[in-house]
Amino acid sequence: EPHFVQVLPYGPYVYFFFREVAVELSALGKVLVARVARVCRNDRGGSPRVLERRWTSFLKVRLQCSVPGDTVFYFDVLEAVTPPQTLHGRPAVLALFGTQPNRQGHGDMGTIPGSAVCAFYLADVERSFEGPFAESRGATWTPVPEDRVPQPRPGCCAGMGPAAGVVTSGDFPDETLVFAKEHPLLHGAVGPAGGRPLFTRTGTRLTQLAVDTGAGPRGNQTVLFLGAEDGRVLKVLAAAQRPEATHAKALLLEEISLYDPGRSWKCPGARGHGRGQGHGVGAQGRAMAALSPCPRRSCLAARDPYCVWLPSRGCVPFSEDLPSGFQQDVEGSLGISGSCQGATAAADGDEDGDVAHEVRHPGPGAAATVPVPVLVGCVLGAFALGALATGLVATCCQRPAVPKAPPEPPCAPRTP
Known part of the structure; x- marks a missing residue:
């Protein structure tokens, strides 16, 4: 039985996202695949002869999220789908996938449990429904030749496009309905934007997805909030470049453990202080973002689009009423050290210090230490300056010598 994950009205259609056992892969056993199906909004069922009270425009195609390479690795189990988002200026949906269940019954997941997030442009989804139909020929499934497809093409909406002359869905020719x-x-699959996932995670089964495509002061950053079945929440910064860019890479910003806060960590190993402060994210991500306050250390190295550095206030959540002059380095262009990849929670020995550009500003009462060579140099310099000053004072204060008057000439003898 299909397991429906999301229903999205978009344009003249309603899209259904679900997972089911692939009939075209029955030779491999019960293999789950992700699907997207489409139905016209004005579909009222077929004629009394064919598809009466059943959809006439229902078509489905595989939704593929995979890691390319010499051996393609597939994430086939659809877990969650977001409503339509604007991703890099184009309408898209983001979907969360997992690996196949263990068919041997040793646990819920296979030998390589993992999850991935893929983005799908809605234009690519719509285009896939114009592709060839699939049909079974023995154990294989092949595309149906176009000359065998009746007109109007099955899947068209009555009164629109090629079926503009059809008044209602019940007026389609029997050949089209059959x-x-x-x-x-449909034959083929809808591939992800850029041909690869936005983010992958092995060893963890992720089941929930929320996204904010307008994060940051400029509203141009995409942040993913991923919920794991063990109670953890992963906060991921998607690459600022388009998914088509070969160097586009997501960054794991933070991992929050809801059941054991002591296991939570924040990039690059610094912990938040005080009560959690909500960030201005979308409705789906607001609750998760509220769990995470801004770090007091390594503010810029954390690369969190919700946090900025103010020299007068330290690391604070971004808001529209903040004064100008704040700093942020989401792209990592300043070359500040610090990385979340592979980081673990670690206690911070000085939780009262604020750091910007990895320069520490001691808090009140912090003891300052001076290296011994610097101290010796300062003492010698002070001694030399003191001696010089003493000599100058002595020279300036000495009374000048008064020149003596010339001796008086001897008195002339008296004349009688």
Whole structure:
């Protein structure tokens, strides 16, 4: 039975995102795959002869999230799908996938448990429904030749496009309705934006997804909030570049343990202080973002788009009423050290210090230490300056010598 994950009205269609056992892969056993199906909003069912009270426009295609390489690794189990978002200026949905269940019954996941987030442009999804139909030929499934597809094409909406002359869905020719009934599956798959996932995680099963595509002071950053089945929440900064860029790479900002806060950590190993402060994110991500206050250390190295550095106030959550002059380095362009990849929670020995650009500003009462060579140099310099000053004072205060008057000439003898 199919497991429906999300229903999204978009344009003249309603899209259904679900997972089911792939009939086209039955030779491999019960393999789950992700699907996206489409139905016209004005679909009222077929004629009394074919598809009466059943959808006439229902078509489905595989939704593929995989890591490319010499051996392609697939994430086939669809877990969550977001509503339509604007990603790099284009409408898209973000979806969370997992690996196949263990068919041997040794646990819920396979031998390599993992999860991935893929983005799908809605234009690519719509284009996939114009592709060839699939049909079974023995144990294999092949595309149906285009000359065998009736017109109007199955899946069209009555009164629109190629079916503009059809008044209602019940007025389609029987040939079109019979073909739609027998060929609901399309050949091929919808690939992710950029041809690869936005983020992958091995060893963890992620089941919940929330996204904020307008994070940061400029509203141009995308942050993912991923919920794991063991109670952890992963906060991930998606790459600022388009997914098509080969160097685009997501950054794990923070991992929050809801059941054991002592195991939580924040990039690059600094812990937040005080009560959690809510960040201005979308409705889905607001609750998760509120769990995480801004760090008091390594503010810029943390690369958190919700936090900025103010020289007068330290690391604070961004808001529209903040004064100008704050700093932020989400892209890591300043070359500040610090990375979350592979980091673990670690106690911070000086939790009262504020650090910007990795320069520590001691808090009140912090003891300052001076290296011995500097201290000796200062003493010798002070001694030399003191001696010089003493000599100058003595020279200036000495009374000048008064020149003596010339001796008087001897008195002339008296004349009688």
